Amino acid sequence: MTPAARTQAAIELLDQIIAAARDQGAAADTLIARYFAARRYAGSKDRRAVRALVYDAIRLLGECPESGRAAMLALARVRPEIAEHFGHGEYGPAAIAADEPVAEPGIAPQWLVDALKASAIGEAEQAALLDRAPLDIRVNPLRATLDTVSGTLNAEPIGAPPLGVRLPADSRLEHHPLFEAGAFEVQDAGSQIVTLATGAAPGMSVVDLCAGGGGKTLAMAAMMADRGQILATDTDRARLSRLPARAERAGVTIAETRLLDPGLESEALTDIGQSADVVLVDAPCSGTGTWRRNPEARWRLTPQRLRRLVQIQARLLDIGAALVRPGGALVHIVCSLLDDEGAAQIDAFLDRHPDWRAEALALPAGSVHAKGMRLTPASDGTDGFFVARLVRAC
Numbered sequence: 258m259t260p261a262a263r264t265q266a267a268i269e270l271l272d273q274i275i276a277a278a279r280d281q282g283a284a285a286d287t288l289i290a291r292y293f294a295a296r297r298y299a300g301s302k303d304r305r306a307v308r309a310l311v312y313d314a315i316r317l318l319g320e321c322p323e324s325g326r327a328a329m330l331a332l333a334r335v336r337p338e339i340a341e342h343f344g345h346g347e348y349g350p351a352a353i354a355a356d357e358p359v360a361e362p363g364i365a366p367q368w369l370v371d372a373l374k375a376s377a378i379g380e381a382e383q384a385a386l387l388d389r390a391p392l393d394i395r396v397n398p399l400r401a402t403l404d405t406v407s408g409t410l411n412a413e414p415i416g417a418p419p420l421g422v423r424l425p426a427d428s429r430l431e432h433h434p435l436f437e438a439g440a441f442e443v444q445d446a447g448s449q450i451v452t453l454a455t456g457a458a459p460g461m462s463v464v465d466l467c468a469g470g471g472g473k474t475l476a477m478a479a480m481m482a483d484r485g486q487i488l489a490t491d492t493d494r495a496r497l498s499r500l501p502a503r504a505e506r507a508g509v510t511i512a513e514t515r516l517l518d519p520g521l522e523s524e525a526l527t528d529i530g531q532s533a534d535v536v537l538v539d540a541p542c543s544g545t546g547t548w549r550r551n552p553e554a555r556w557r558l559t560p561q562r563l564r565r566l567v568q569i570q571a572r573l574l575d576i577g578a579a580l581v582r583p584g585g586a587l588v589h590i591v592c593s594l595l596d597d598e599g600a601a602q603i604d605a606f607l608d609r610h611p612d613w614r615a616e617a618l619a620l621p622a623g624s625v626h627a628k629g630m631r632l633t634p635a636s637d638g639t640d641g642f643f644v645a646r647l648v649r650a651c
């Protein structure tokens with residue numbers, strides 16, 4: 258593909274990503290994969306170049322732009338070589354017309370910038386949310402040692418988290434023999450650190466209420482040396498169905514999965530009673546902490562959607578709390594830096610449940626924020642997370 262044709266491809270993809278953001282359709286990565294699956298003539302260099310253009314435009318623009326062309330024209334203003342592609346070559350974009358709409362650069366929609374500010378996320382922190390993230394892995398102590406994995410991959414251990422190793426952003430490891438042998442999982446350092454807040458230990462009985470594909474289930478199973486039990490539940494069949502194969506590869510035998518019906522979660526968990534030592538609620542959230550990986554998420558979020566997520570999180574915390582034994586813990590994690598989903602969510606929980614208290618956390622990174630801890634890309638070099646540990650009275 259010529260440079261102009263790559264720019265045109267990026268414009269077409271941005272149009273699809275914008276439409277999907279408005280209709281809560283497929284993620285940008287999925288749309289990019291589909292686009293190239295239908296265009297086999299594009300080589301790997303073309304794909305990489307188009308993908309980079311698309312993500313550079315998404316990172317540049319806080320508000321969802323009106324079109325892919327308006328987005329690419331905004332990128333062309335800061336990268337003048339891109340402007341040269343307009344009106345040049347058969348497969349390139351049409352020439353730039355006078356008074357064409359050009360999207361405005363920014364961090365996020367204004368309401369969201371205000372919400373971040375109100376959550377004590379200042380300008381430097383906001384800008385760091387849009388950096389490119391490295392590739393972090395968690396060494397699986399059930400299968401390997403930190404030294405073997407970091408030595409073989411020629412990559413430095415992160416230090417905090419204790420089993421984390423960091424590689425450059427574009428590293429591809431999914432076919433690496435060590436990965437296939439279960440020696441490591443791809444997991445952001447922040448995600449590894451907040452999982453430590455569960456205090457999962459050998460012999461415990463743990464419920465991972467929003468287990469998804471099991472990233473934190475597997476991390477907790479490693480903390481438990483694969484002794485005890487973990488019930489991993491979720492309402493999403495496709496995500497949860499990925500867990501058993503991952504557990505097998507990782508040498509995890511203590512994780513059992515259970516698919517929940519939305520709205521009927523408690524009914525499916527009556528056998529647990531109040532018996533769990535720890536319940537983890539890694540709740541569905543706005544994902545403001547993961548913009549480094551999914552920058553188009555800020556085009557999708559609306560105040561209404563945020564309010565709905567806050568309600569869902571509160572409901573899931575109440576469902577999880579009912580499963581915890583006296584003296585046991587409920588751990589709330591969100592990959593968001595908005596207080597509505599973190600600090601305020603915990604205050605509201607403690608108002609509803611006066612027999613619970615928030616316990617101070619000592620994690621290897623992050624800083625105390627309200628009744629929990631927070632990690633951010635600018636301060637900790639991780640995705641953004643809030644975590645709180647709530648303990649039920651004995």
Ligand SMILES: C[S@@+](CC[C@H](N)C(=O)[O-])C[C@H]1O[C@@H](n2cnc3c(N)ncnc32)[C@H](O)[C@@H]1O
Pocket residue numbers: 466467468469470471472473474490491492493496517519520522539540541542573
């Ligand atoms: C942040 S993701 C979990 C990520 C996962 N714990 C991990 O570490 O890979 C949130 C999950 O909550 C699930 N979820 C949404 N509503 C739920 C509900 N009512 N009950 C249980 N899980 C729910 C979603 O399907 C999604 O998998």
